[in-house]
Amino acid sequence: MRKAYIAGNWKMNMTPSKGARFASELAKAAKEAGADVKMMVAPPFVTIPAVLEALKGTGIIVAAQNMNDHVSGAYTGEVSPEMLKDLGVETVILGHSERRSYYKESDEFINRKVLLAIEQGMDVVLCVGETLEEREGGKLEEVLTTQLTGDLKDVKPEDMKHITIAYEPVWAIGTGKTATPEDADSAHAFIRAKVAEMYSSDIAENLIIQYGGSVNASNVKALMAKENIDGALVGGASLSVEKFLPIITYDK
Numbered sequence: 001m002r003k004a005y006i007a008g009n010w011k012m013n014m015t016p017s018k019g020a021r022f023a024s025e026l027a028k029a030a031k032e033a034g035a036d037v038k039m040m041v042a043p044p045f046v047t048i049p050a051v052l053e054a055l056k057g058t059g060i061i062v063a064a065q066n067m068n069d070h071v072s073g074a075y076t077g078e079v080s081p082e083m084l085k086d087l088g089v090e091t092v093i094l095g096h097s098e099r100r101s102y103y104k105e106s107d108e109f110i111n112r113k114v115l116l117a118i119e120q121g122m123d124v125v126l127c128v129g130e131t132l133e134e135r136e137g138g139k140l141e142e143v144l145t146t147q148l149t150g151d152l153k154d155v156k157p158e159d160m161k162h163i164t165i166a167y168e169p170v171w172a173i174g175t176g177k178t179a180t181p182e183d184a185d186s187a188h189a190f191i192r193a194k195v196a197e198m199y200s201s202d203i204a205e206n207l208i209i210q211y212g213g214s215v216n217a218s219n220v221k222a223l224m225a226k227e228n229i230d231g232a233l234v235g236g237a238s239l240s241v242e243k244f245l246p247i248i249t250y251d252k
């Protein structure tokens with residue numbers, strides 16, 4: 001049985017003080033509503049300490065949105081996994097499409113970070129997904145294959161328990177356009193089959209695959225009802241209790 005895993009990617013939103021206030025309200029609301037999904041929030045780096053403090057003892061995971069591919073050194077402006085771990089952060093989102101497109105992160109670079117995160121004992125939410133042009137050009141499976149094989153290169157079978165995949169079609173992120181539950185499920189099924197081919201059917205069966213791209217209160221139920229959709233990576237709708245609570249309690 002795969003436990004539902006719902007995550008909020010705050011992107012470049014929430015100052016430390018706002019983030020701490022919001023996190024406390026969210027934790028209180030989630031508890032009152034009896035939310036029992038695995039829950040994660042990913043604040044910007046500087047907001048992480050305040051949110052960690054606010055969420056202490058709640059069981060809500062605090063993740064980073066990115067990290068550098070080195071442990072330390074002359075990399076001006078960067079944050080290393082060792083620094084994150086020192087704070088108490090044990091999960092990191094890697095390969096988000098905004099990092100791939102705005103900051104030109106390649107599969108090779110993402111792979112180095114995935115391997116380093118694992119070496120540092122961290123869990124990874126690895127984002128994959130196609131652009132509209134790629135989908136319309138019939139390249140969905142080719143793109144997912146390139147990303148999965150490239151990003152997971154040299155990741156050992158025994159380390160796959162540290163990997164969650166987030167399928168995020170680029171055209172659905174922040175656009176209000178969601179993949180239909182059927183389209184999302186078929187992409188998820190493809191990812192699961194590819195992981196079975198790369199590793200084993202057991203590993204694929206246990207792999208959590210989140211869907212991301214304009215998830216909201218009104219589409220979450222239909223998405224989560226699909227066999228291969230095990231969770232959600234939520235951007236815009238994770239920034240208010242009013243919008244995020246119905247998502248984390250989709251099964252109530």
Ligand code: PGA
Binds near residue numbers: 234235
């Ligand atoms: P969105 O973002 O929910 O605002 O579309 C999802 C994401 O980028 O993770």
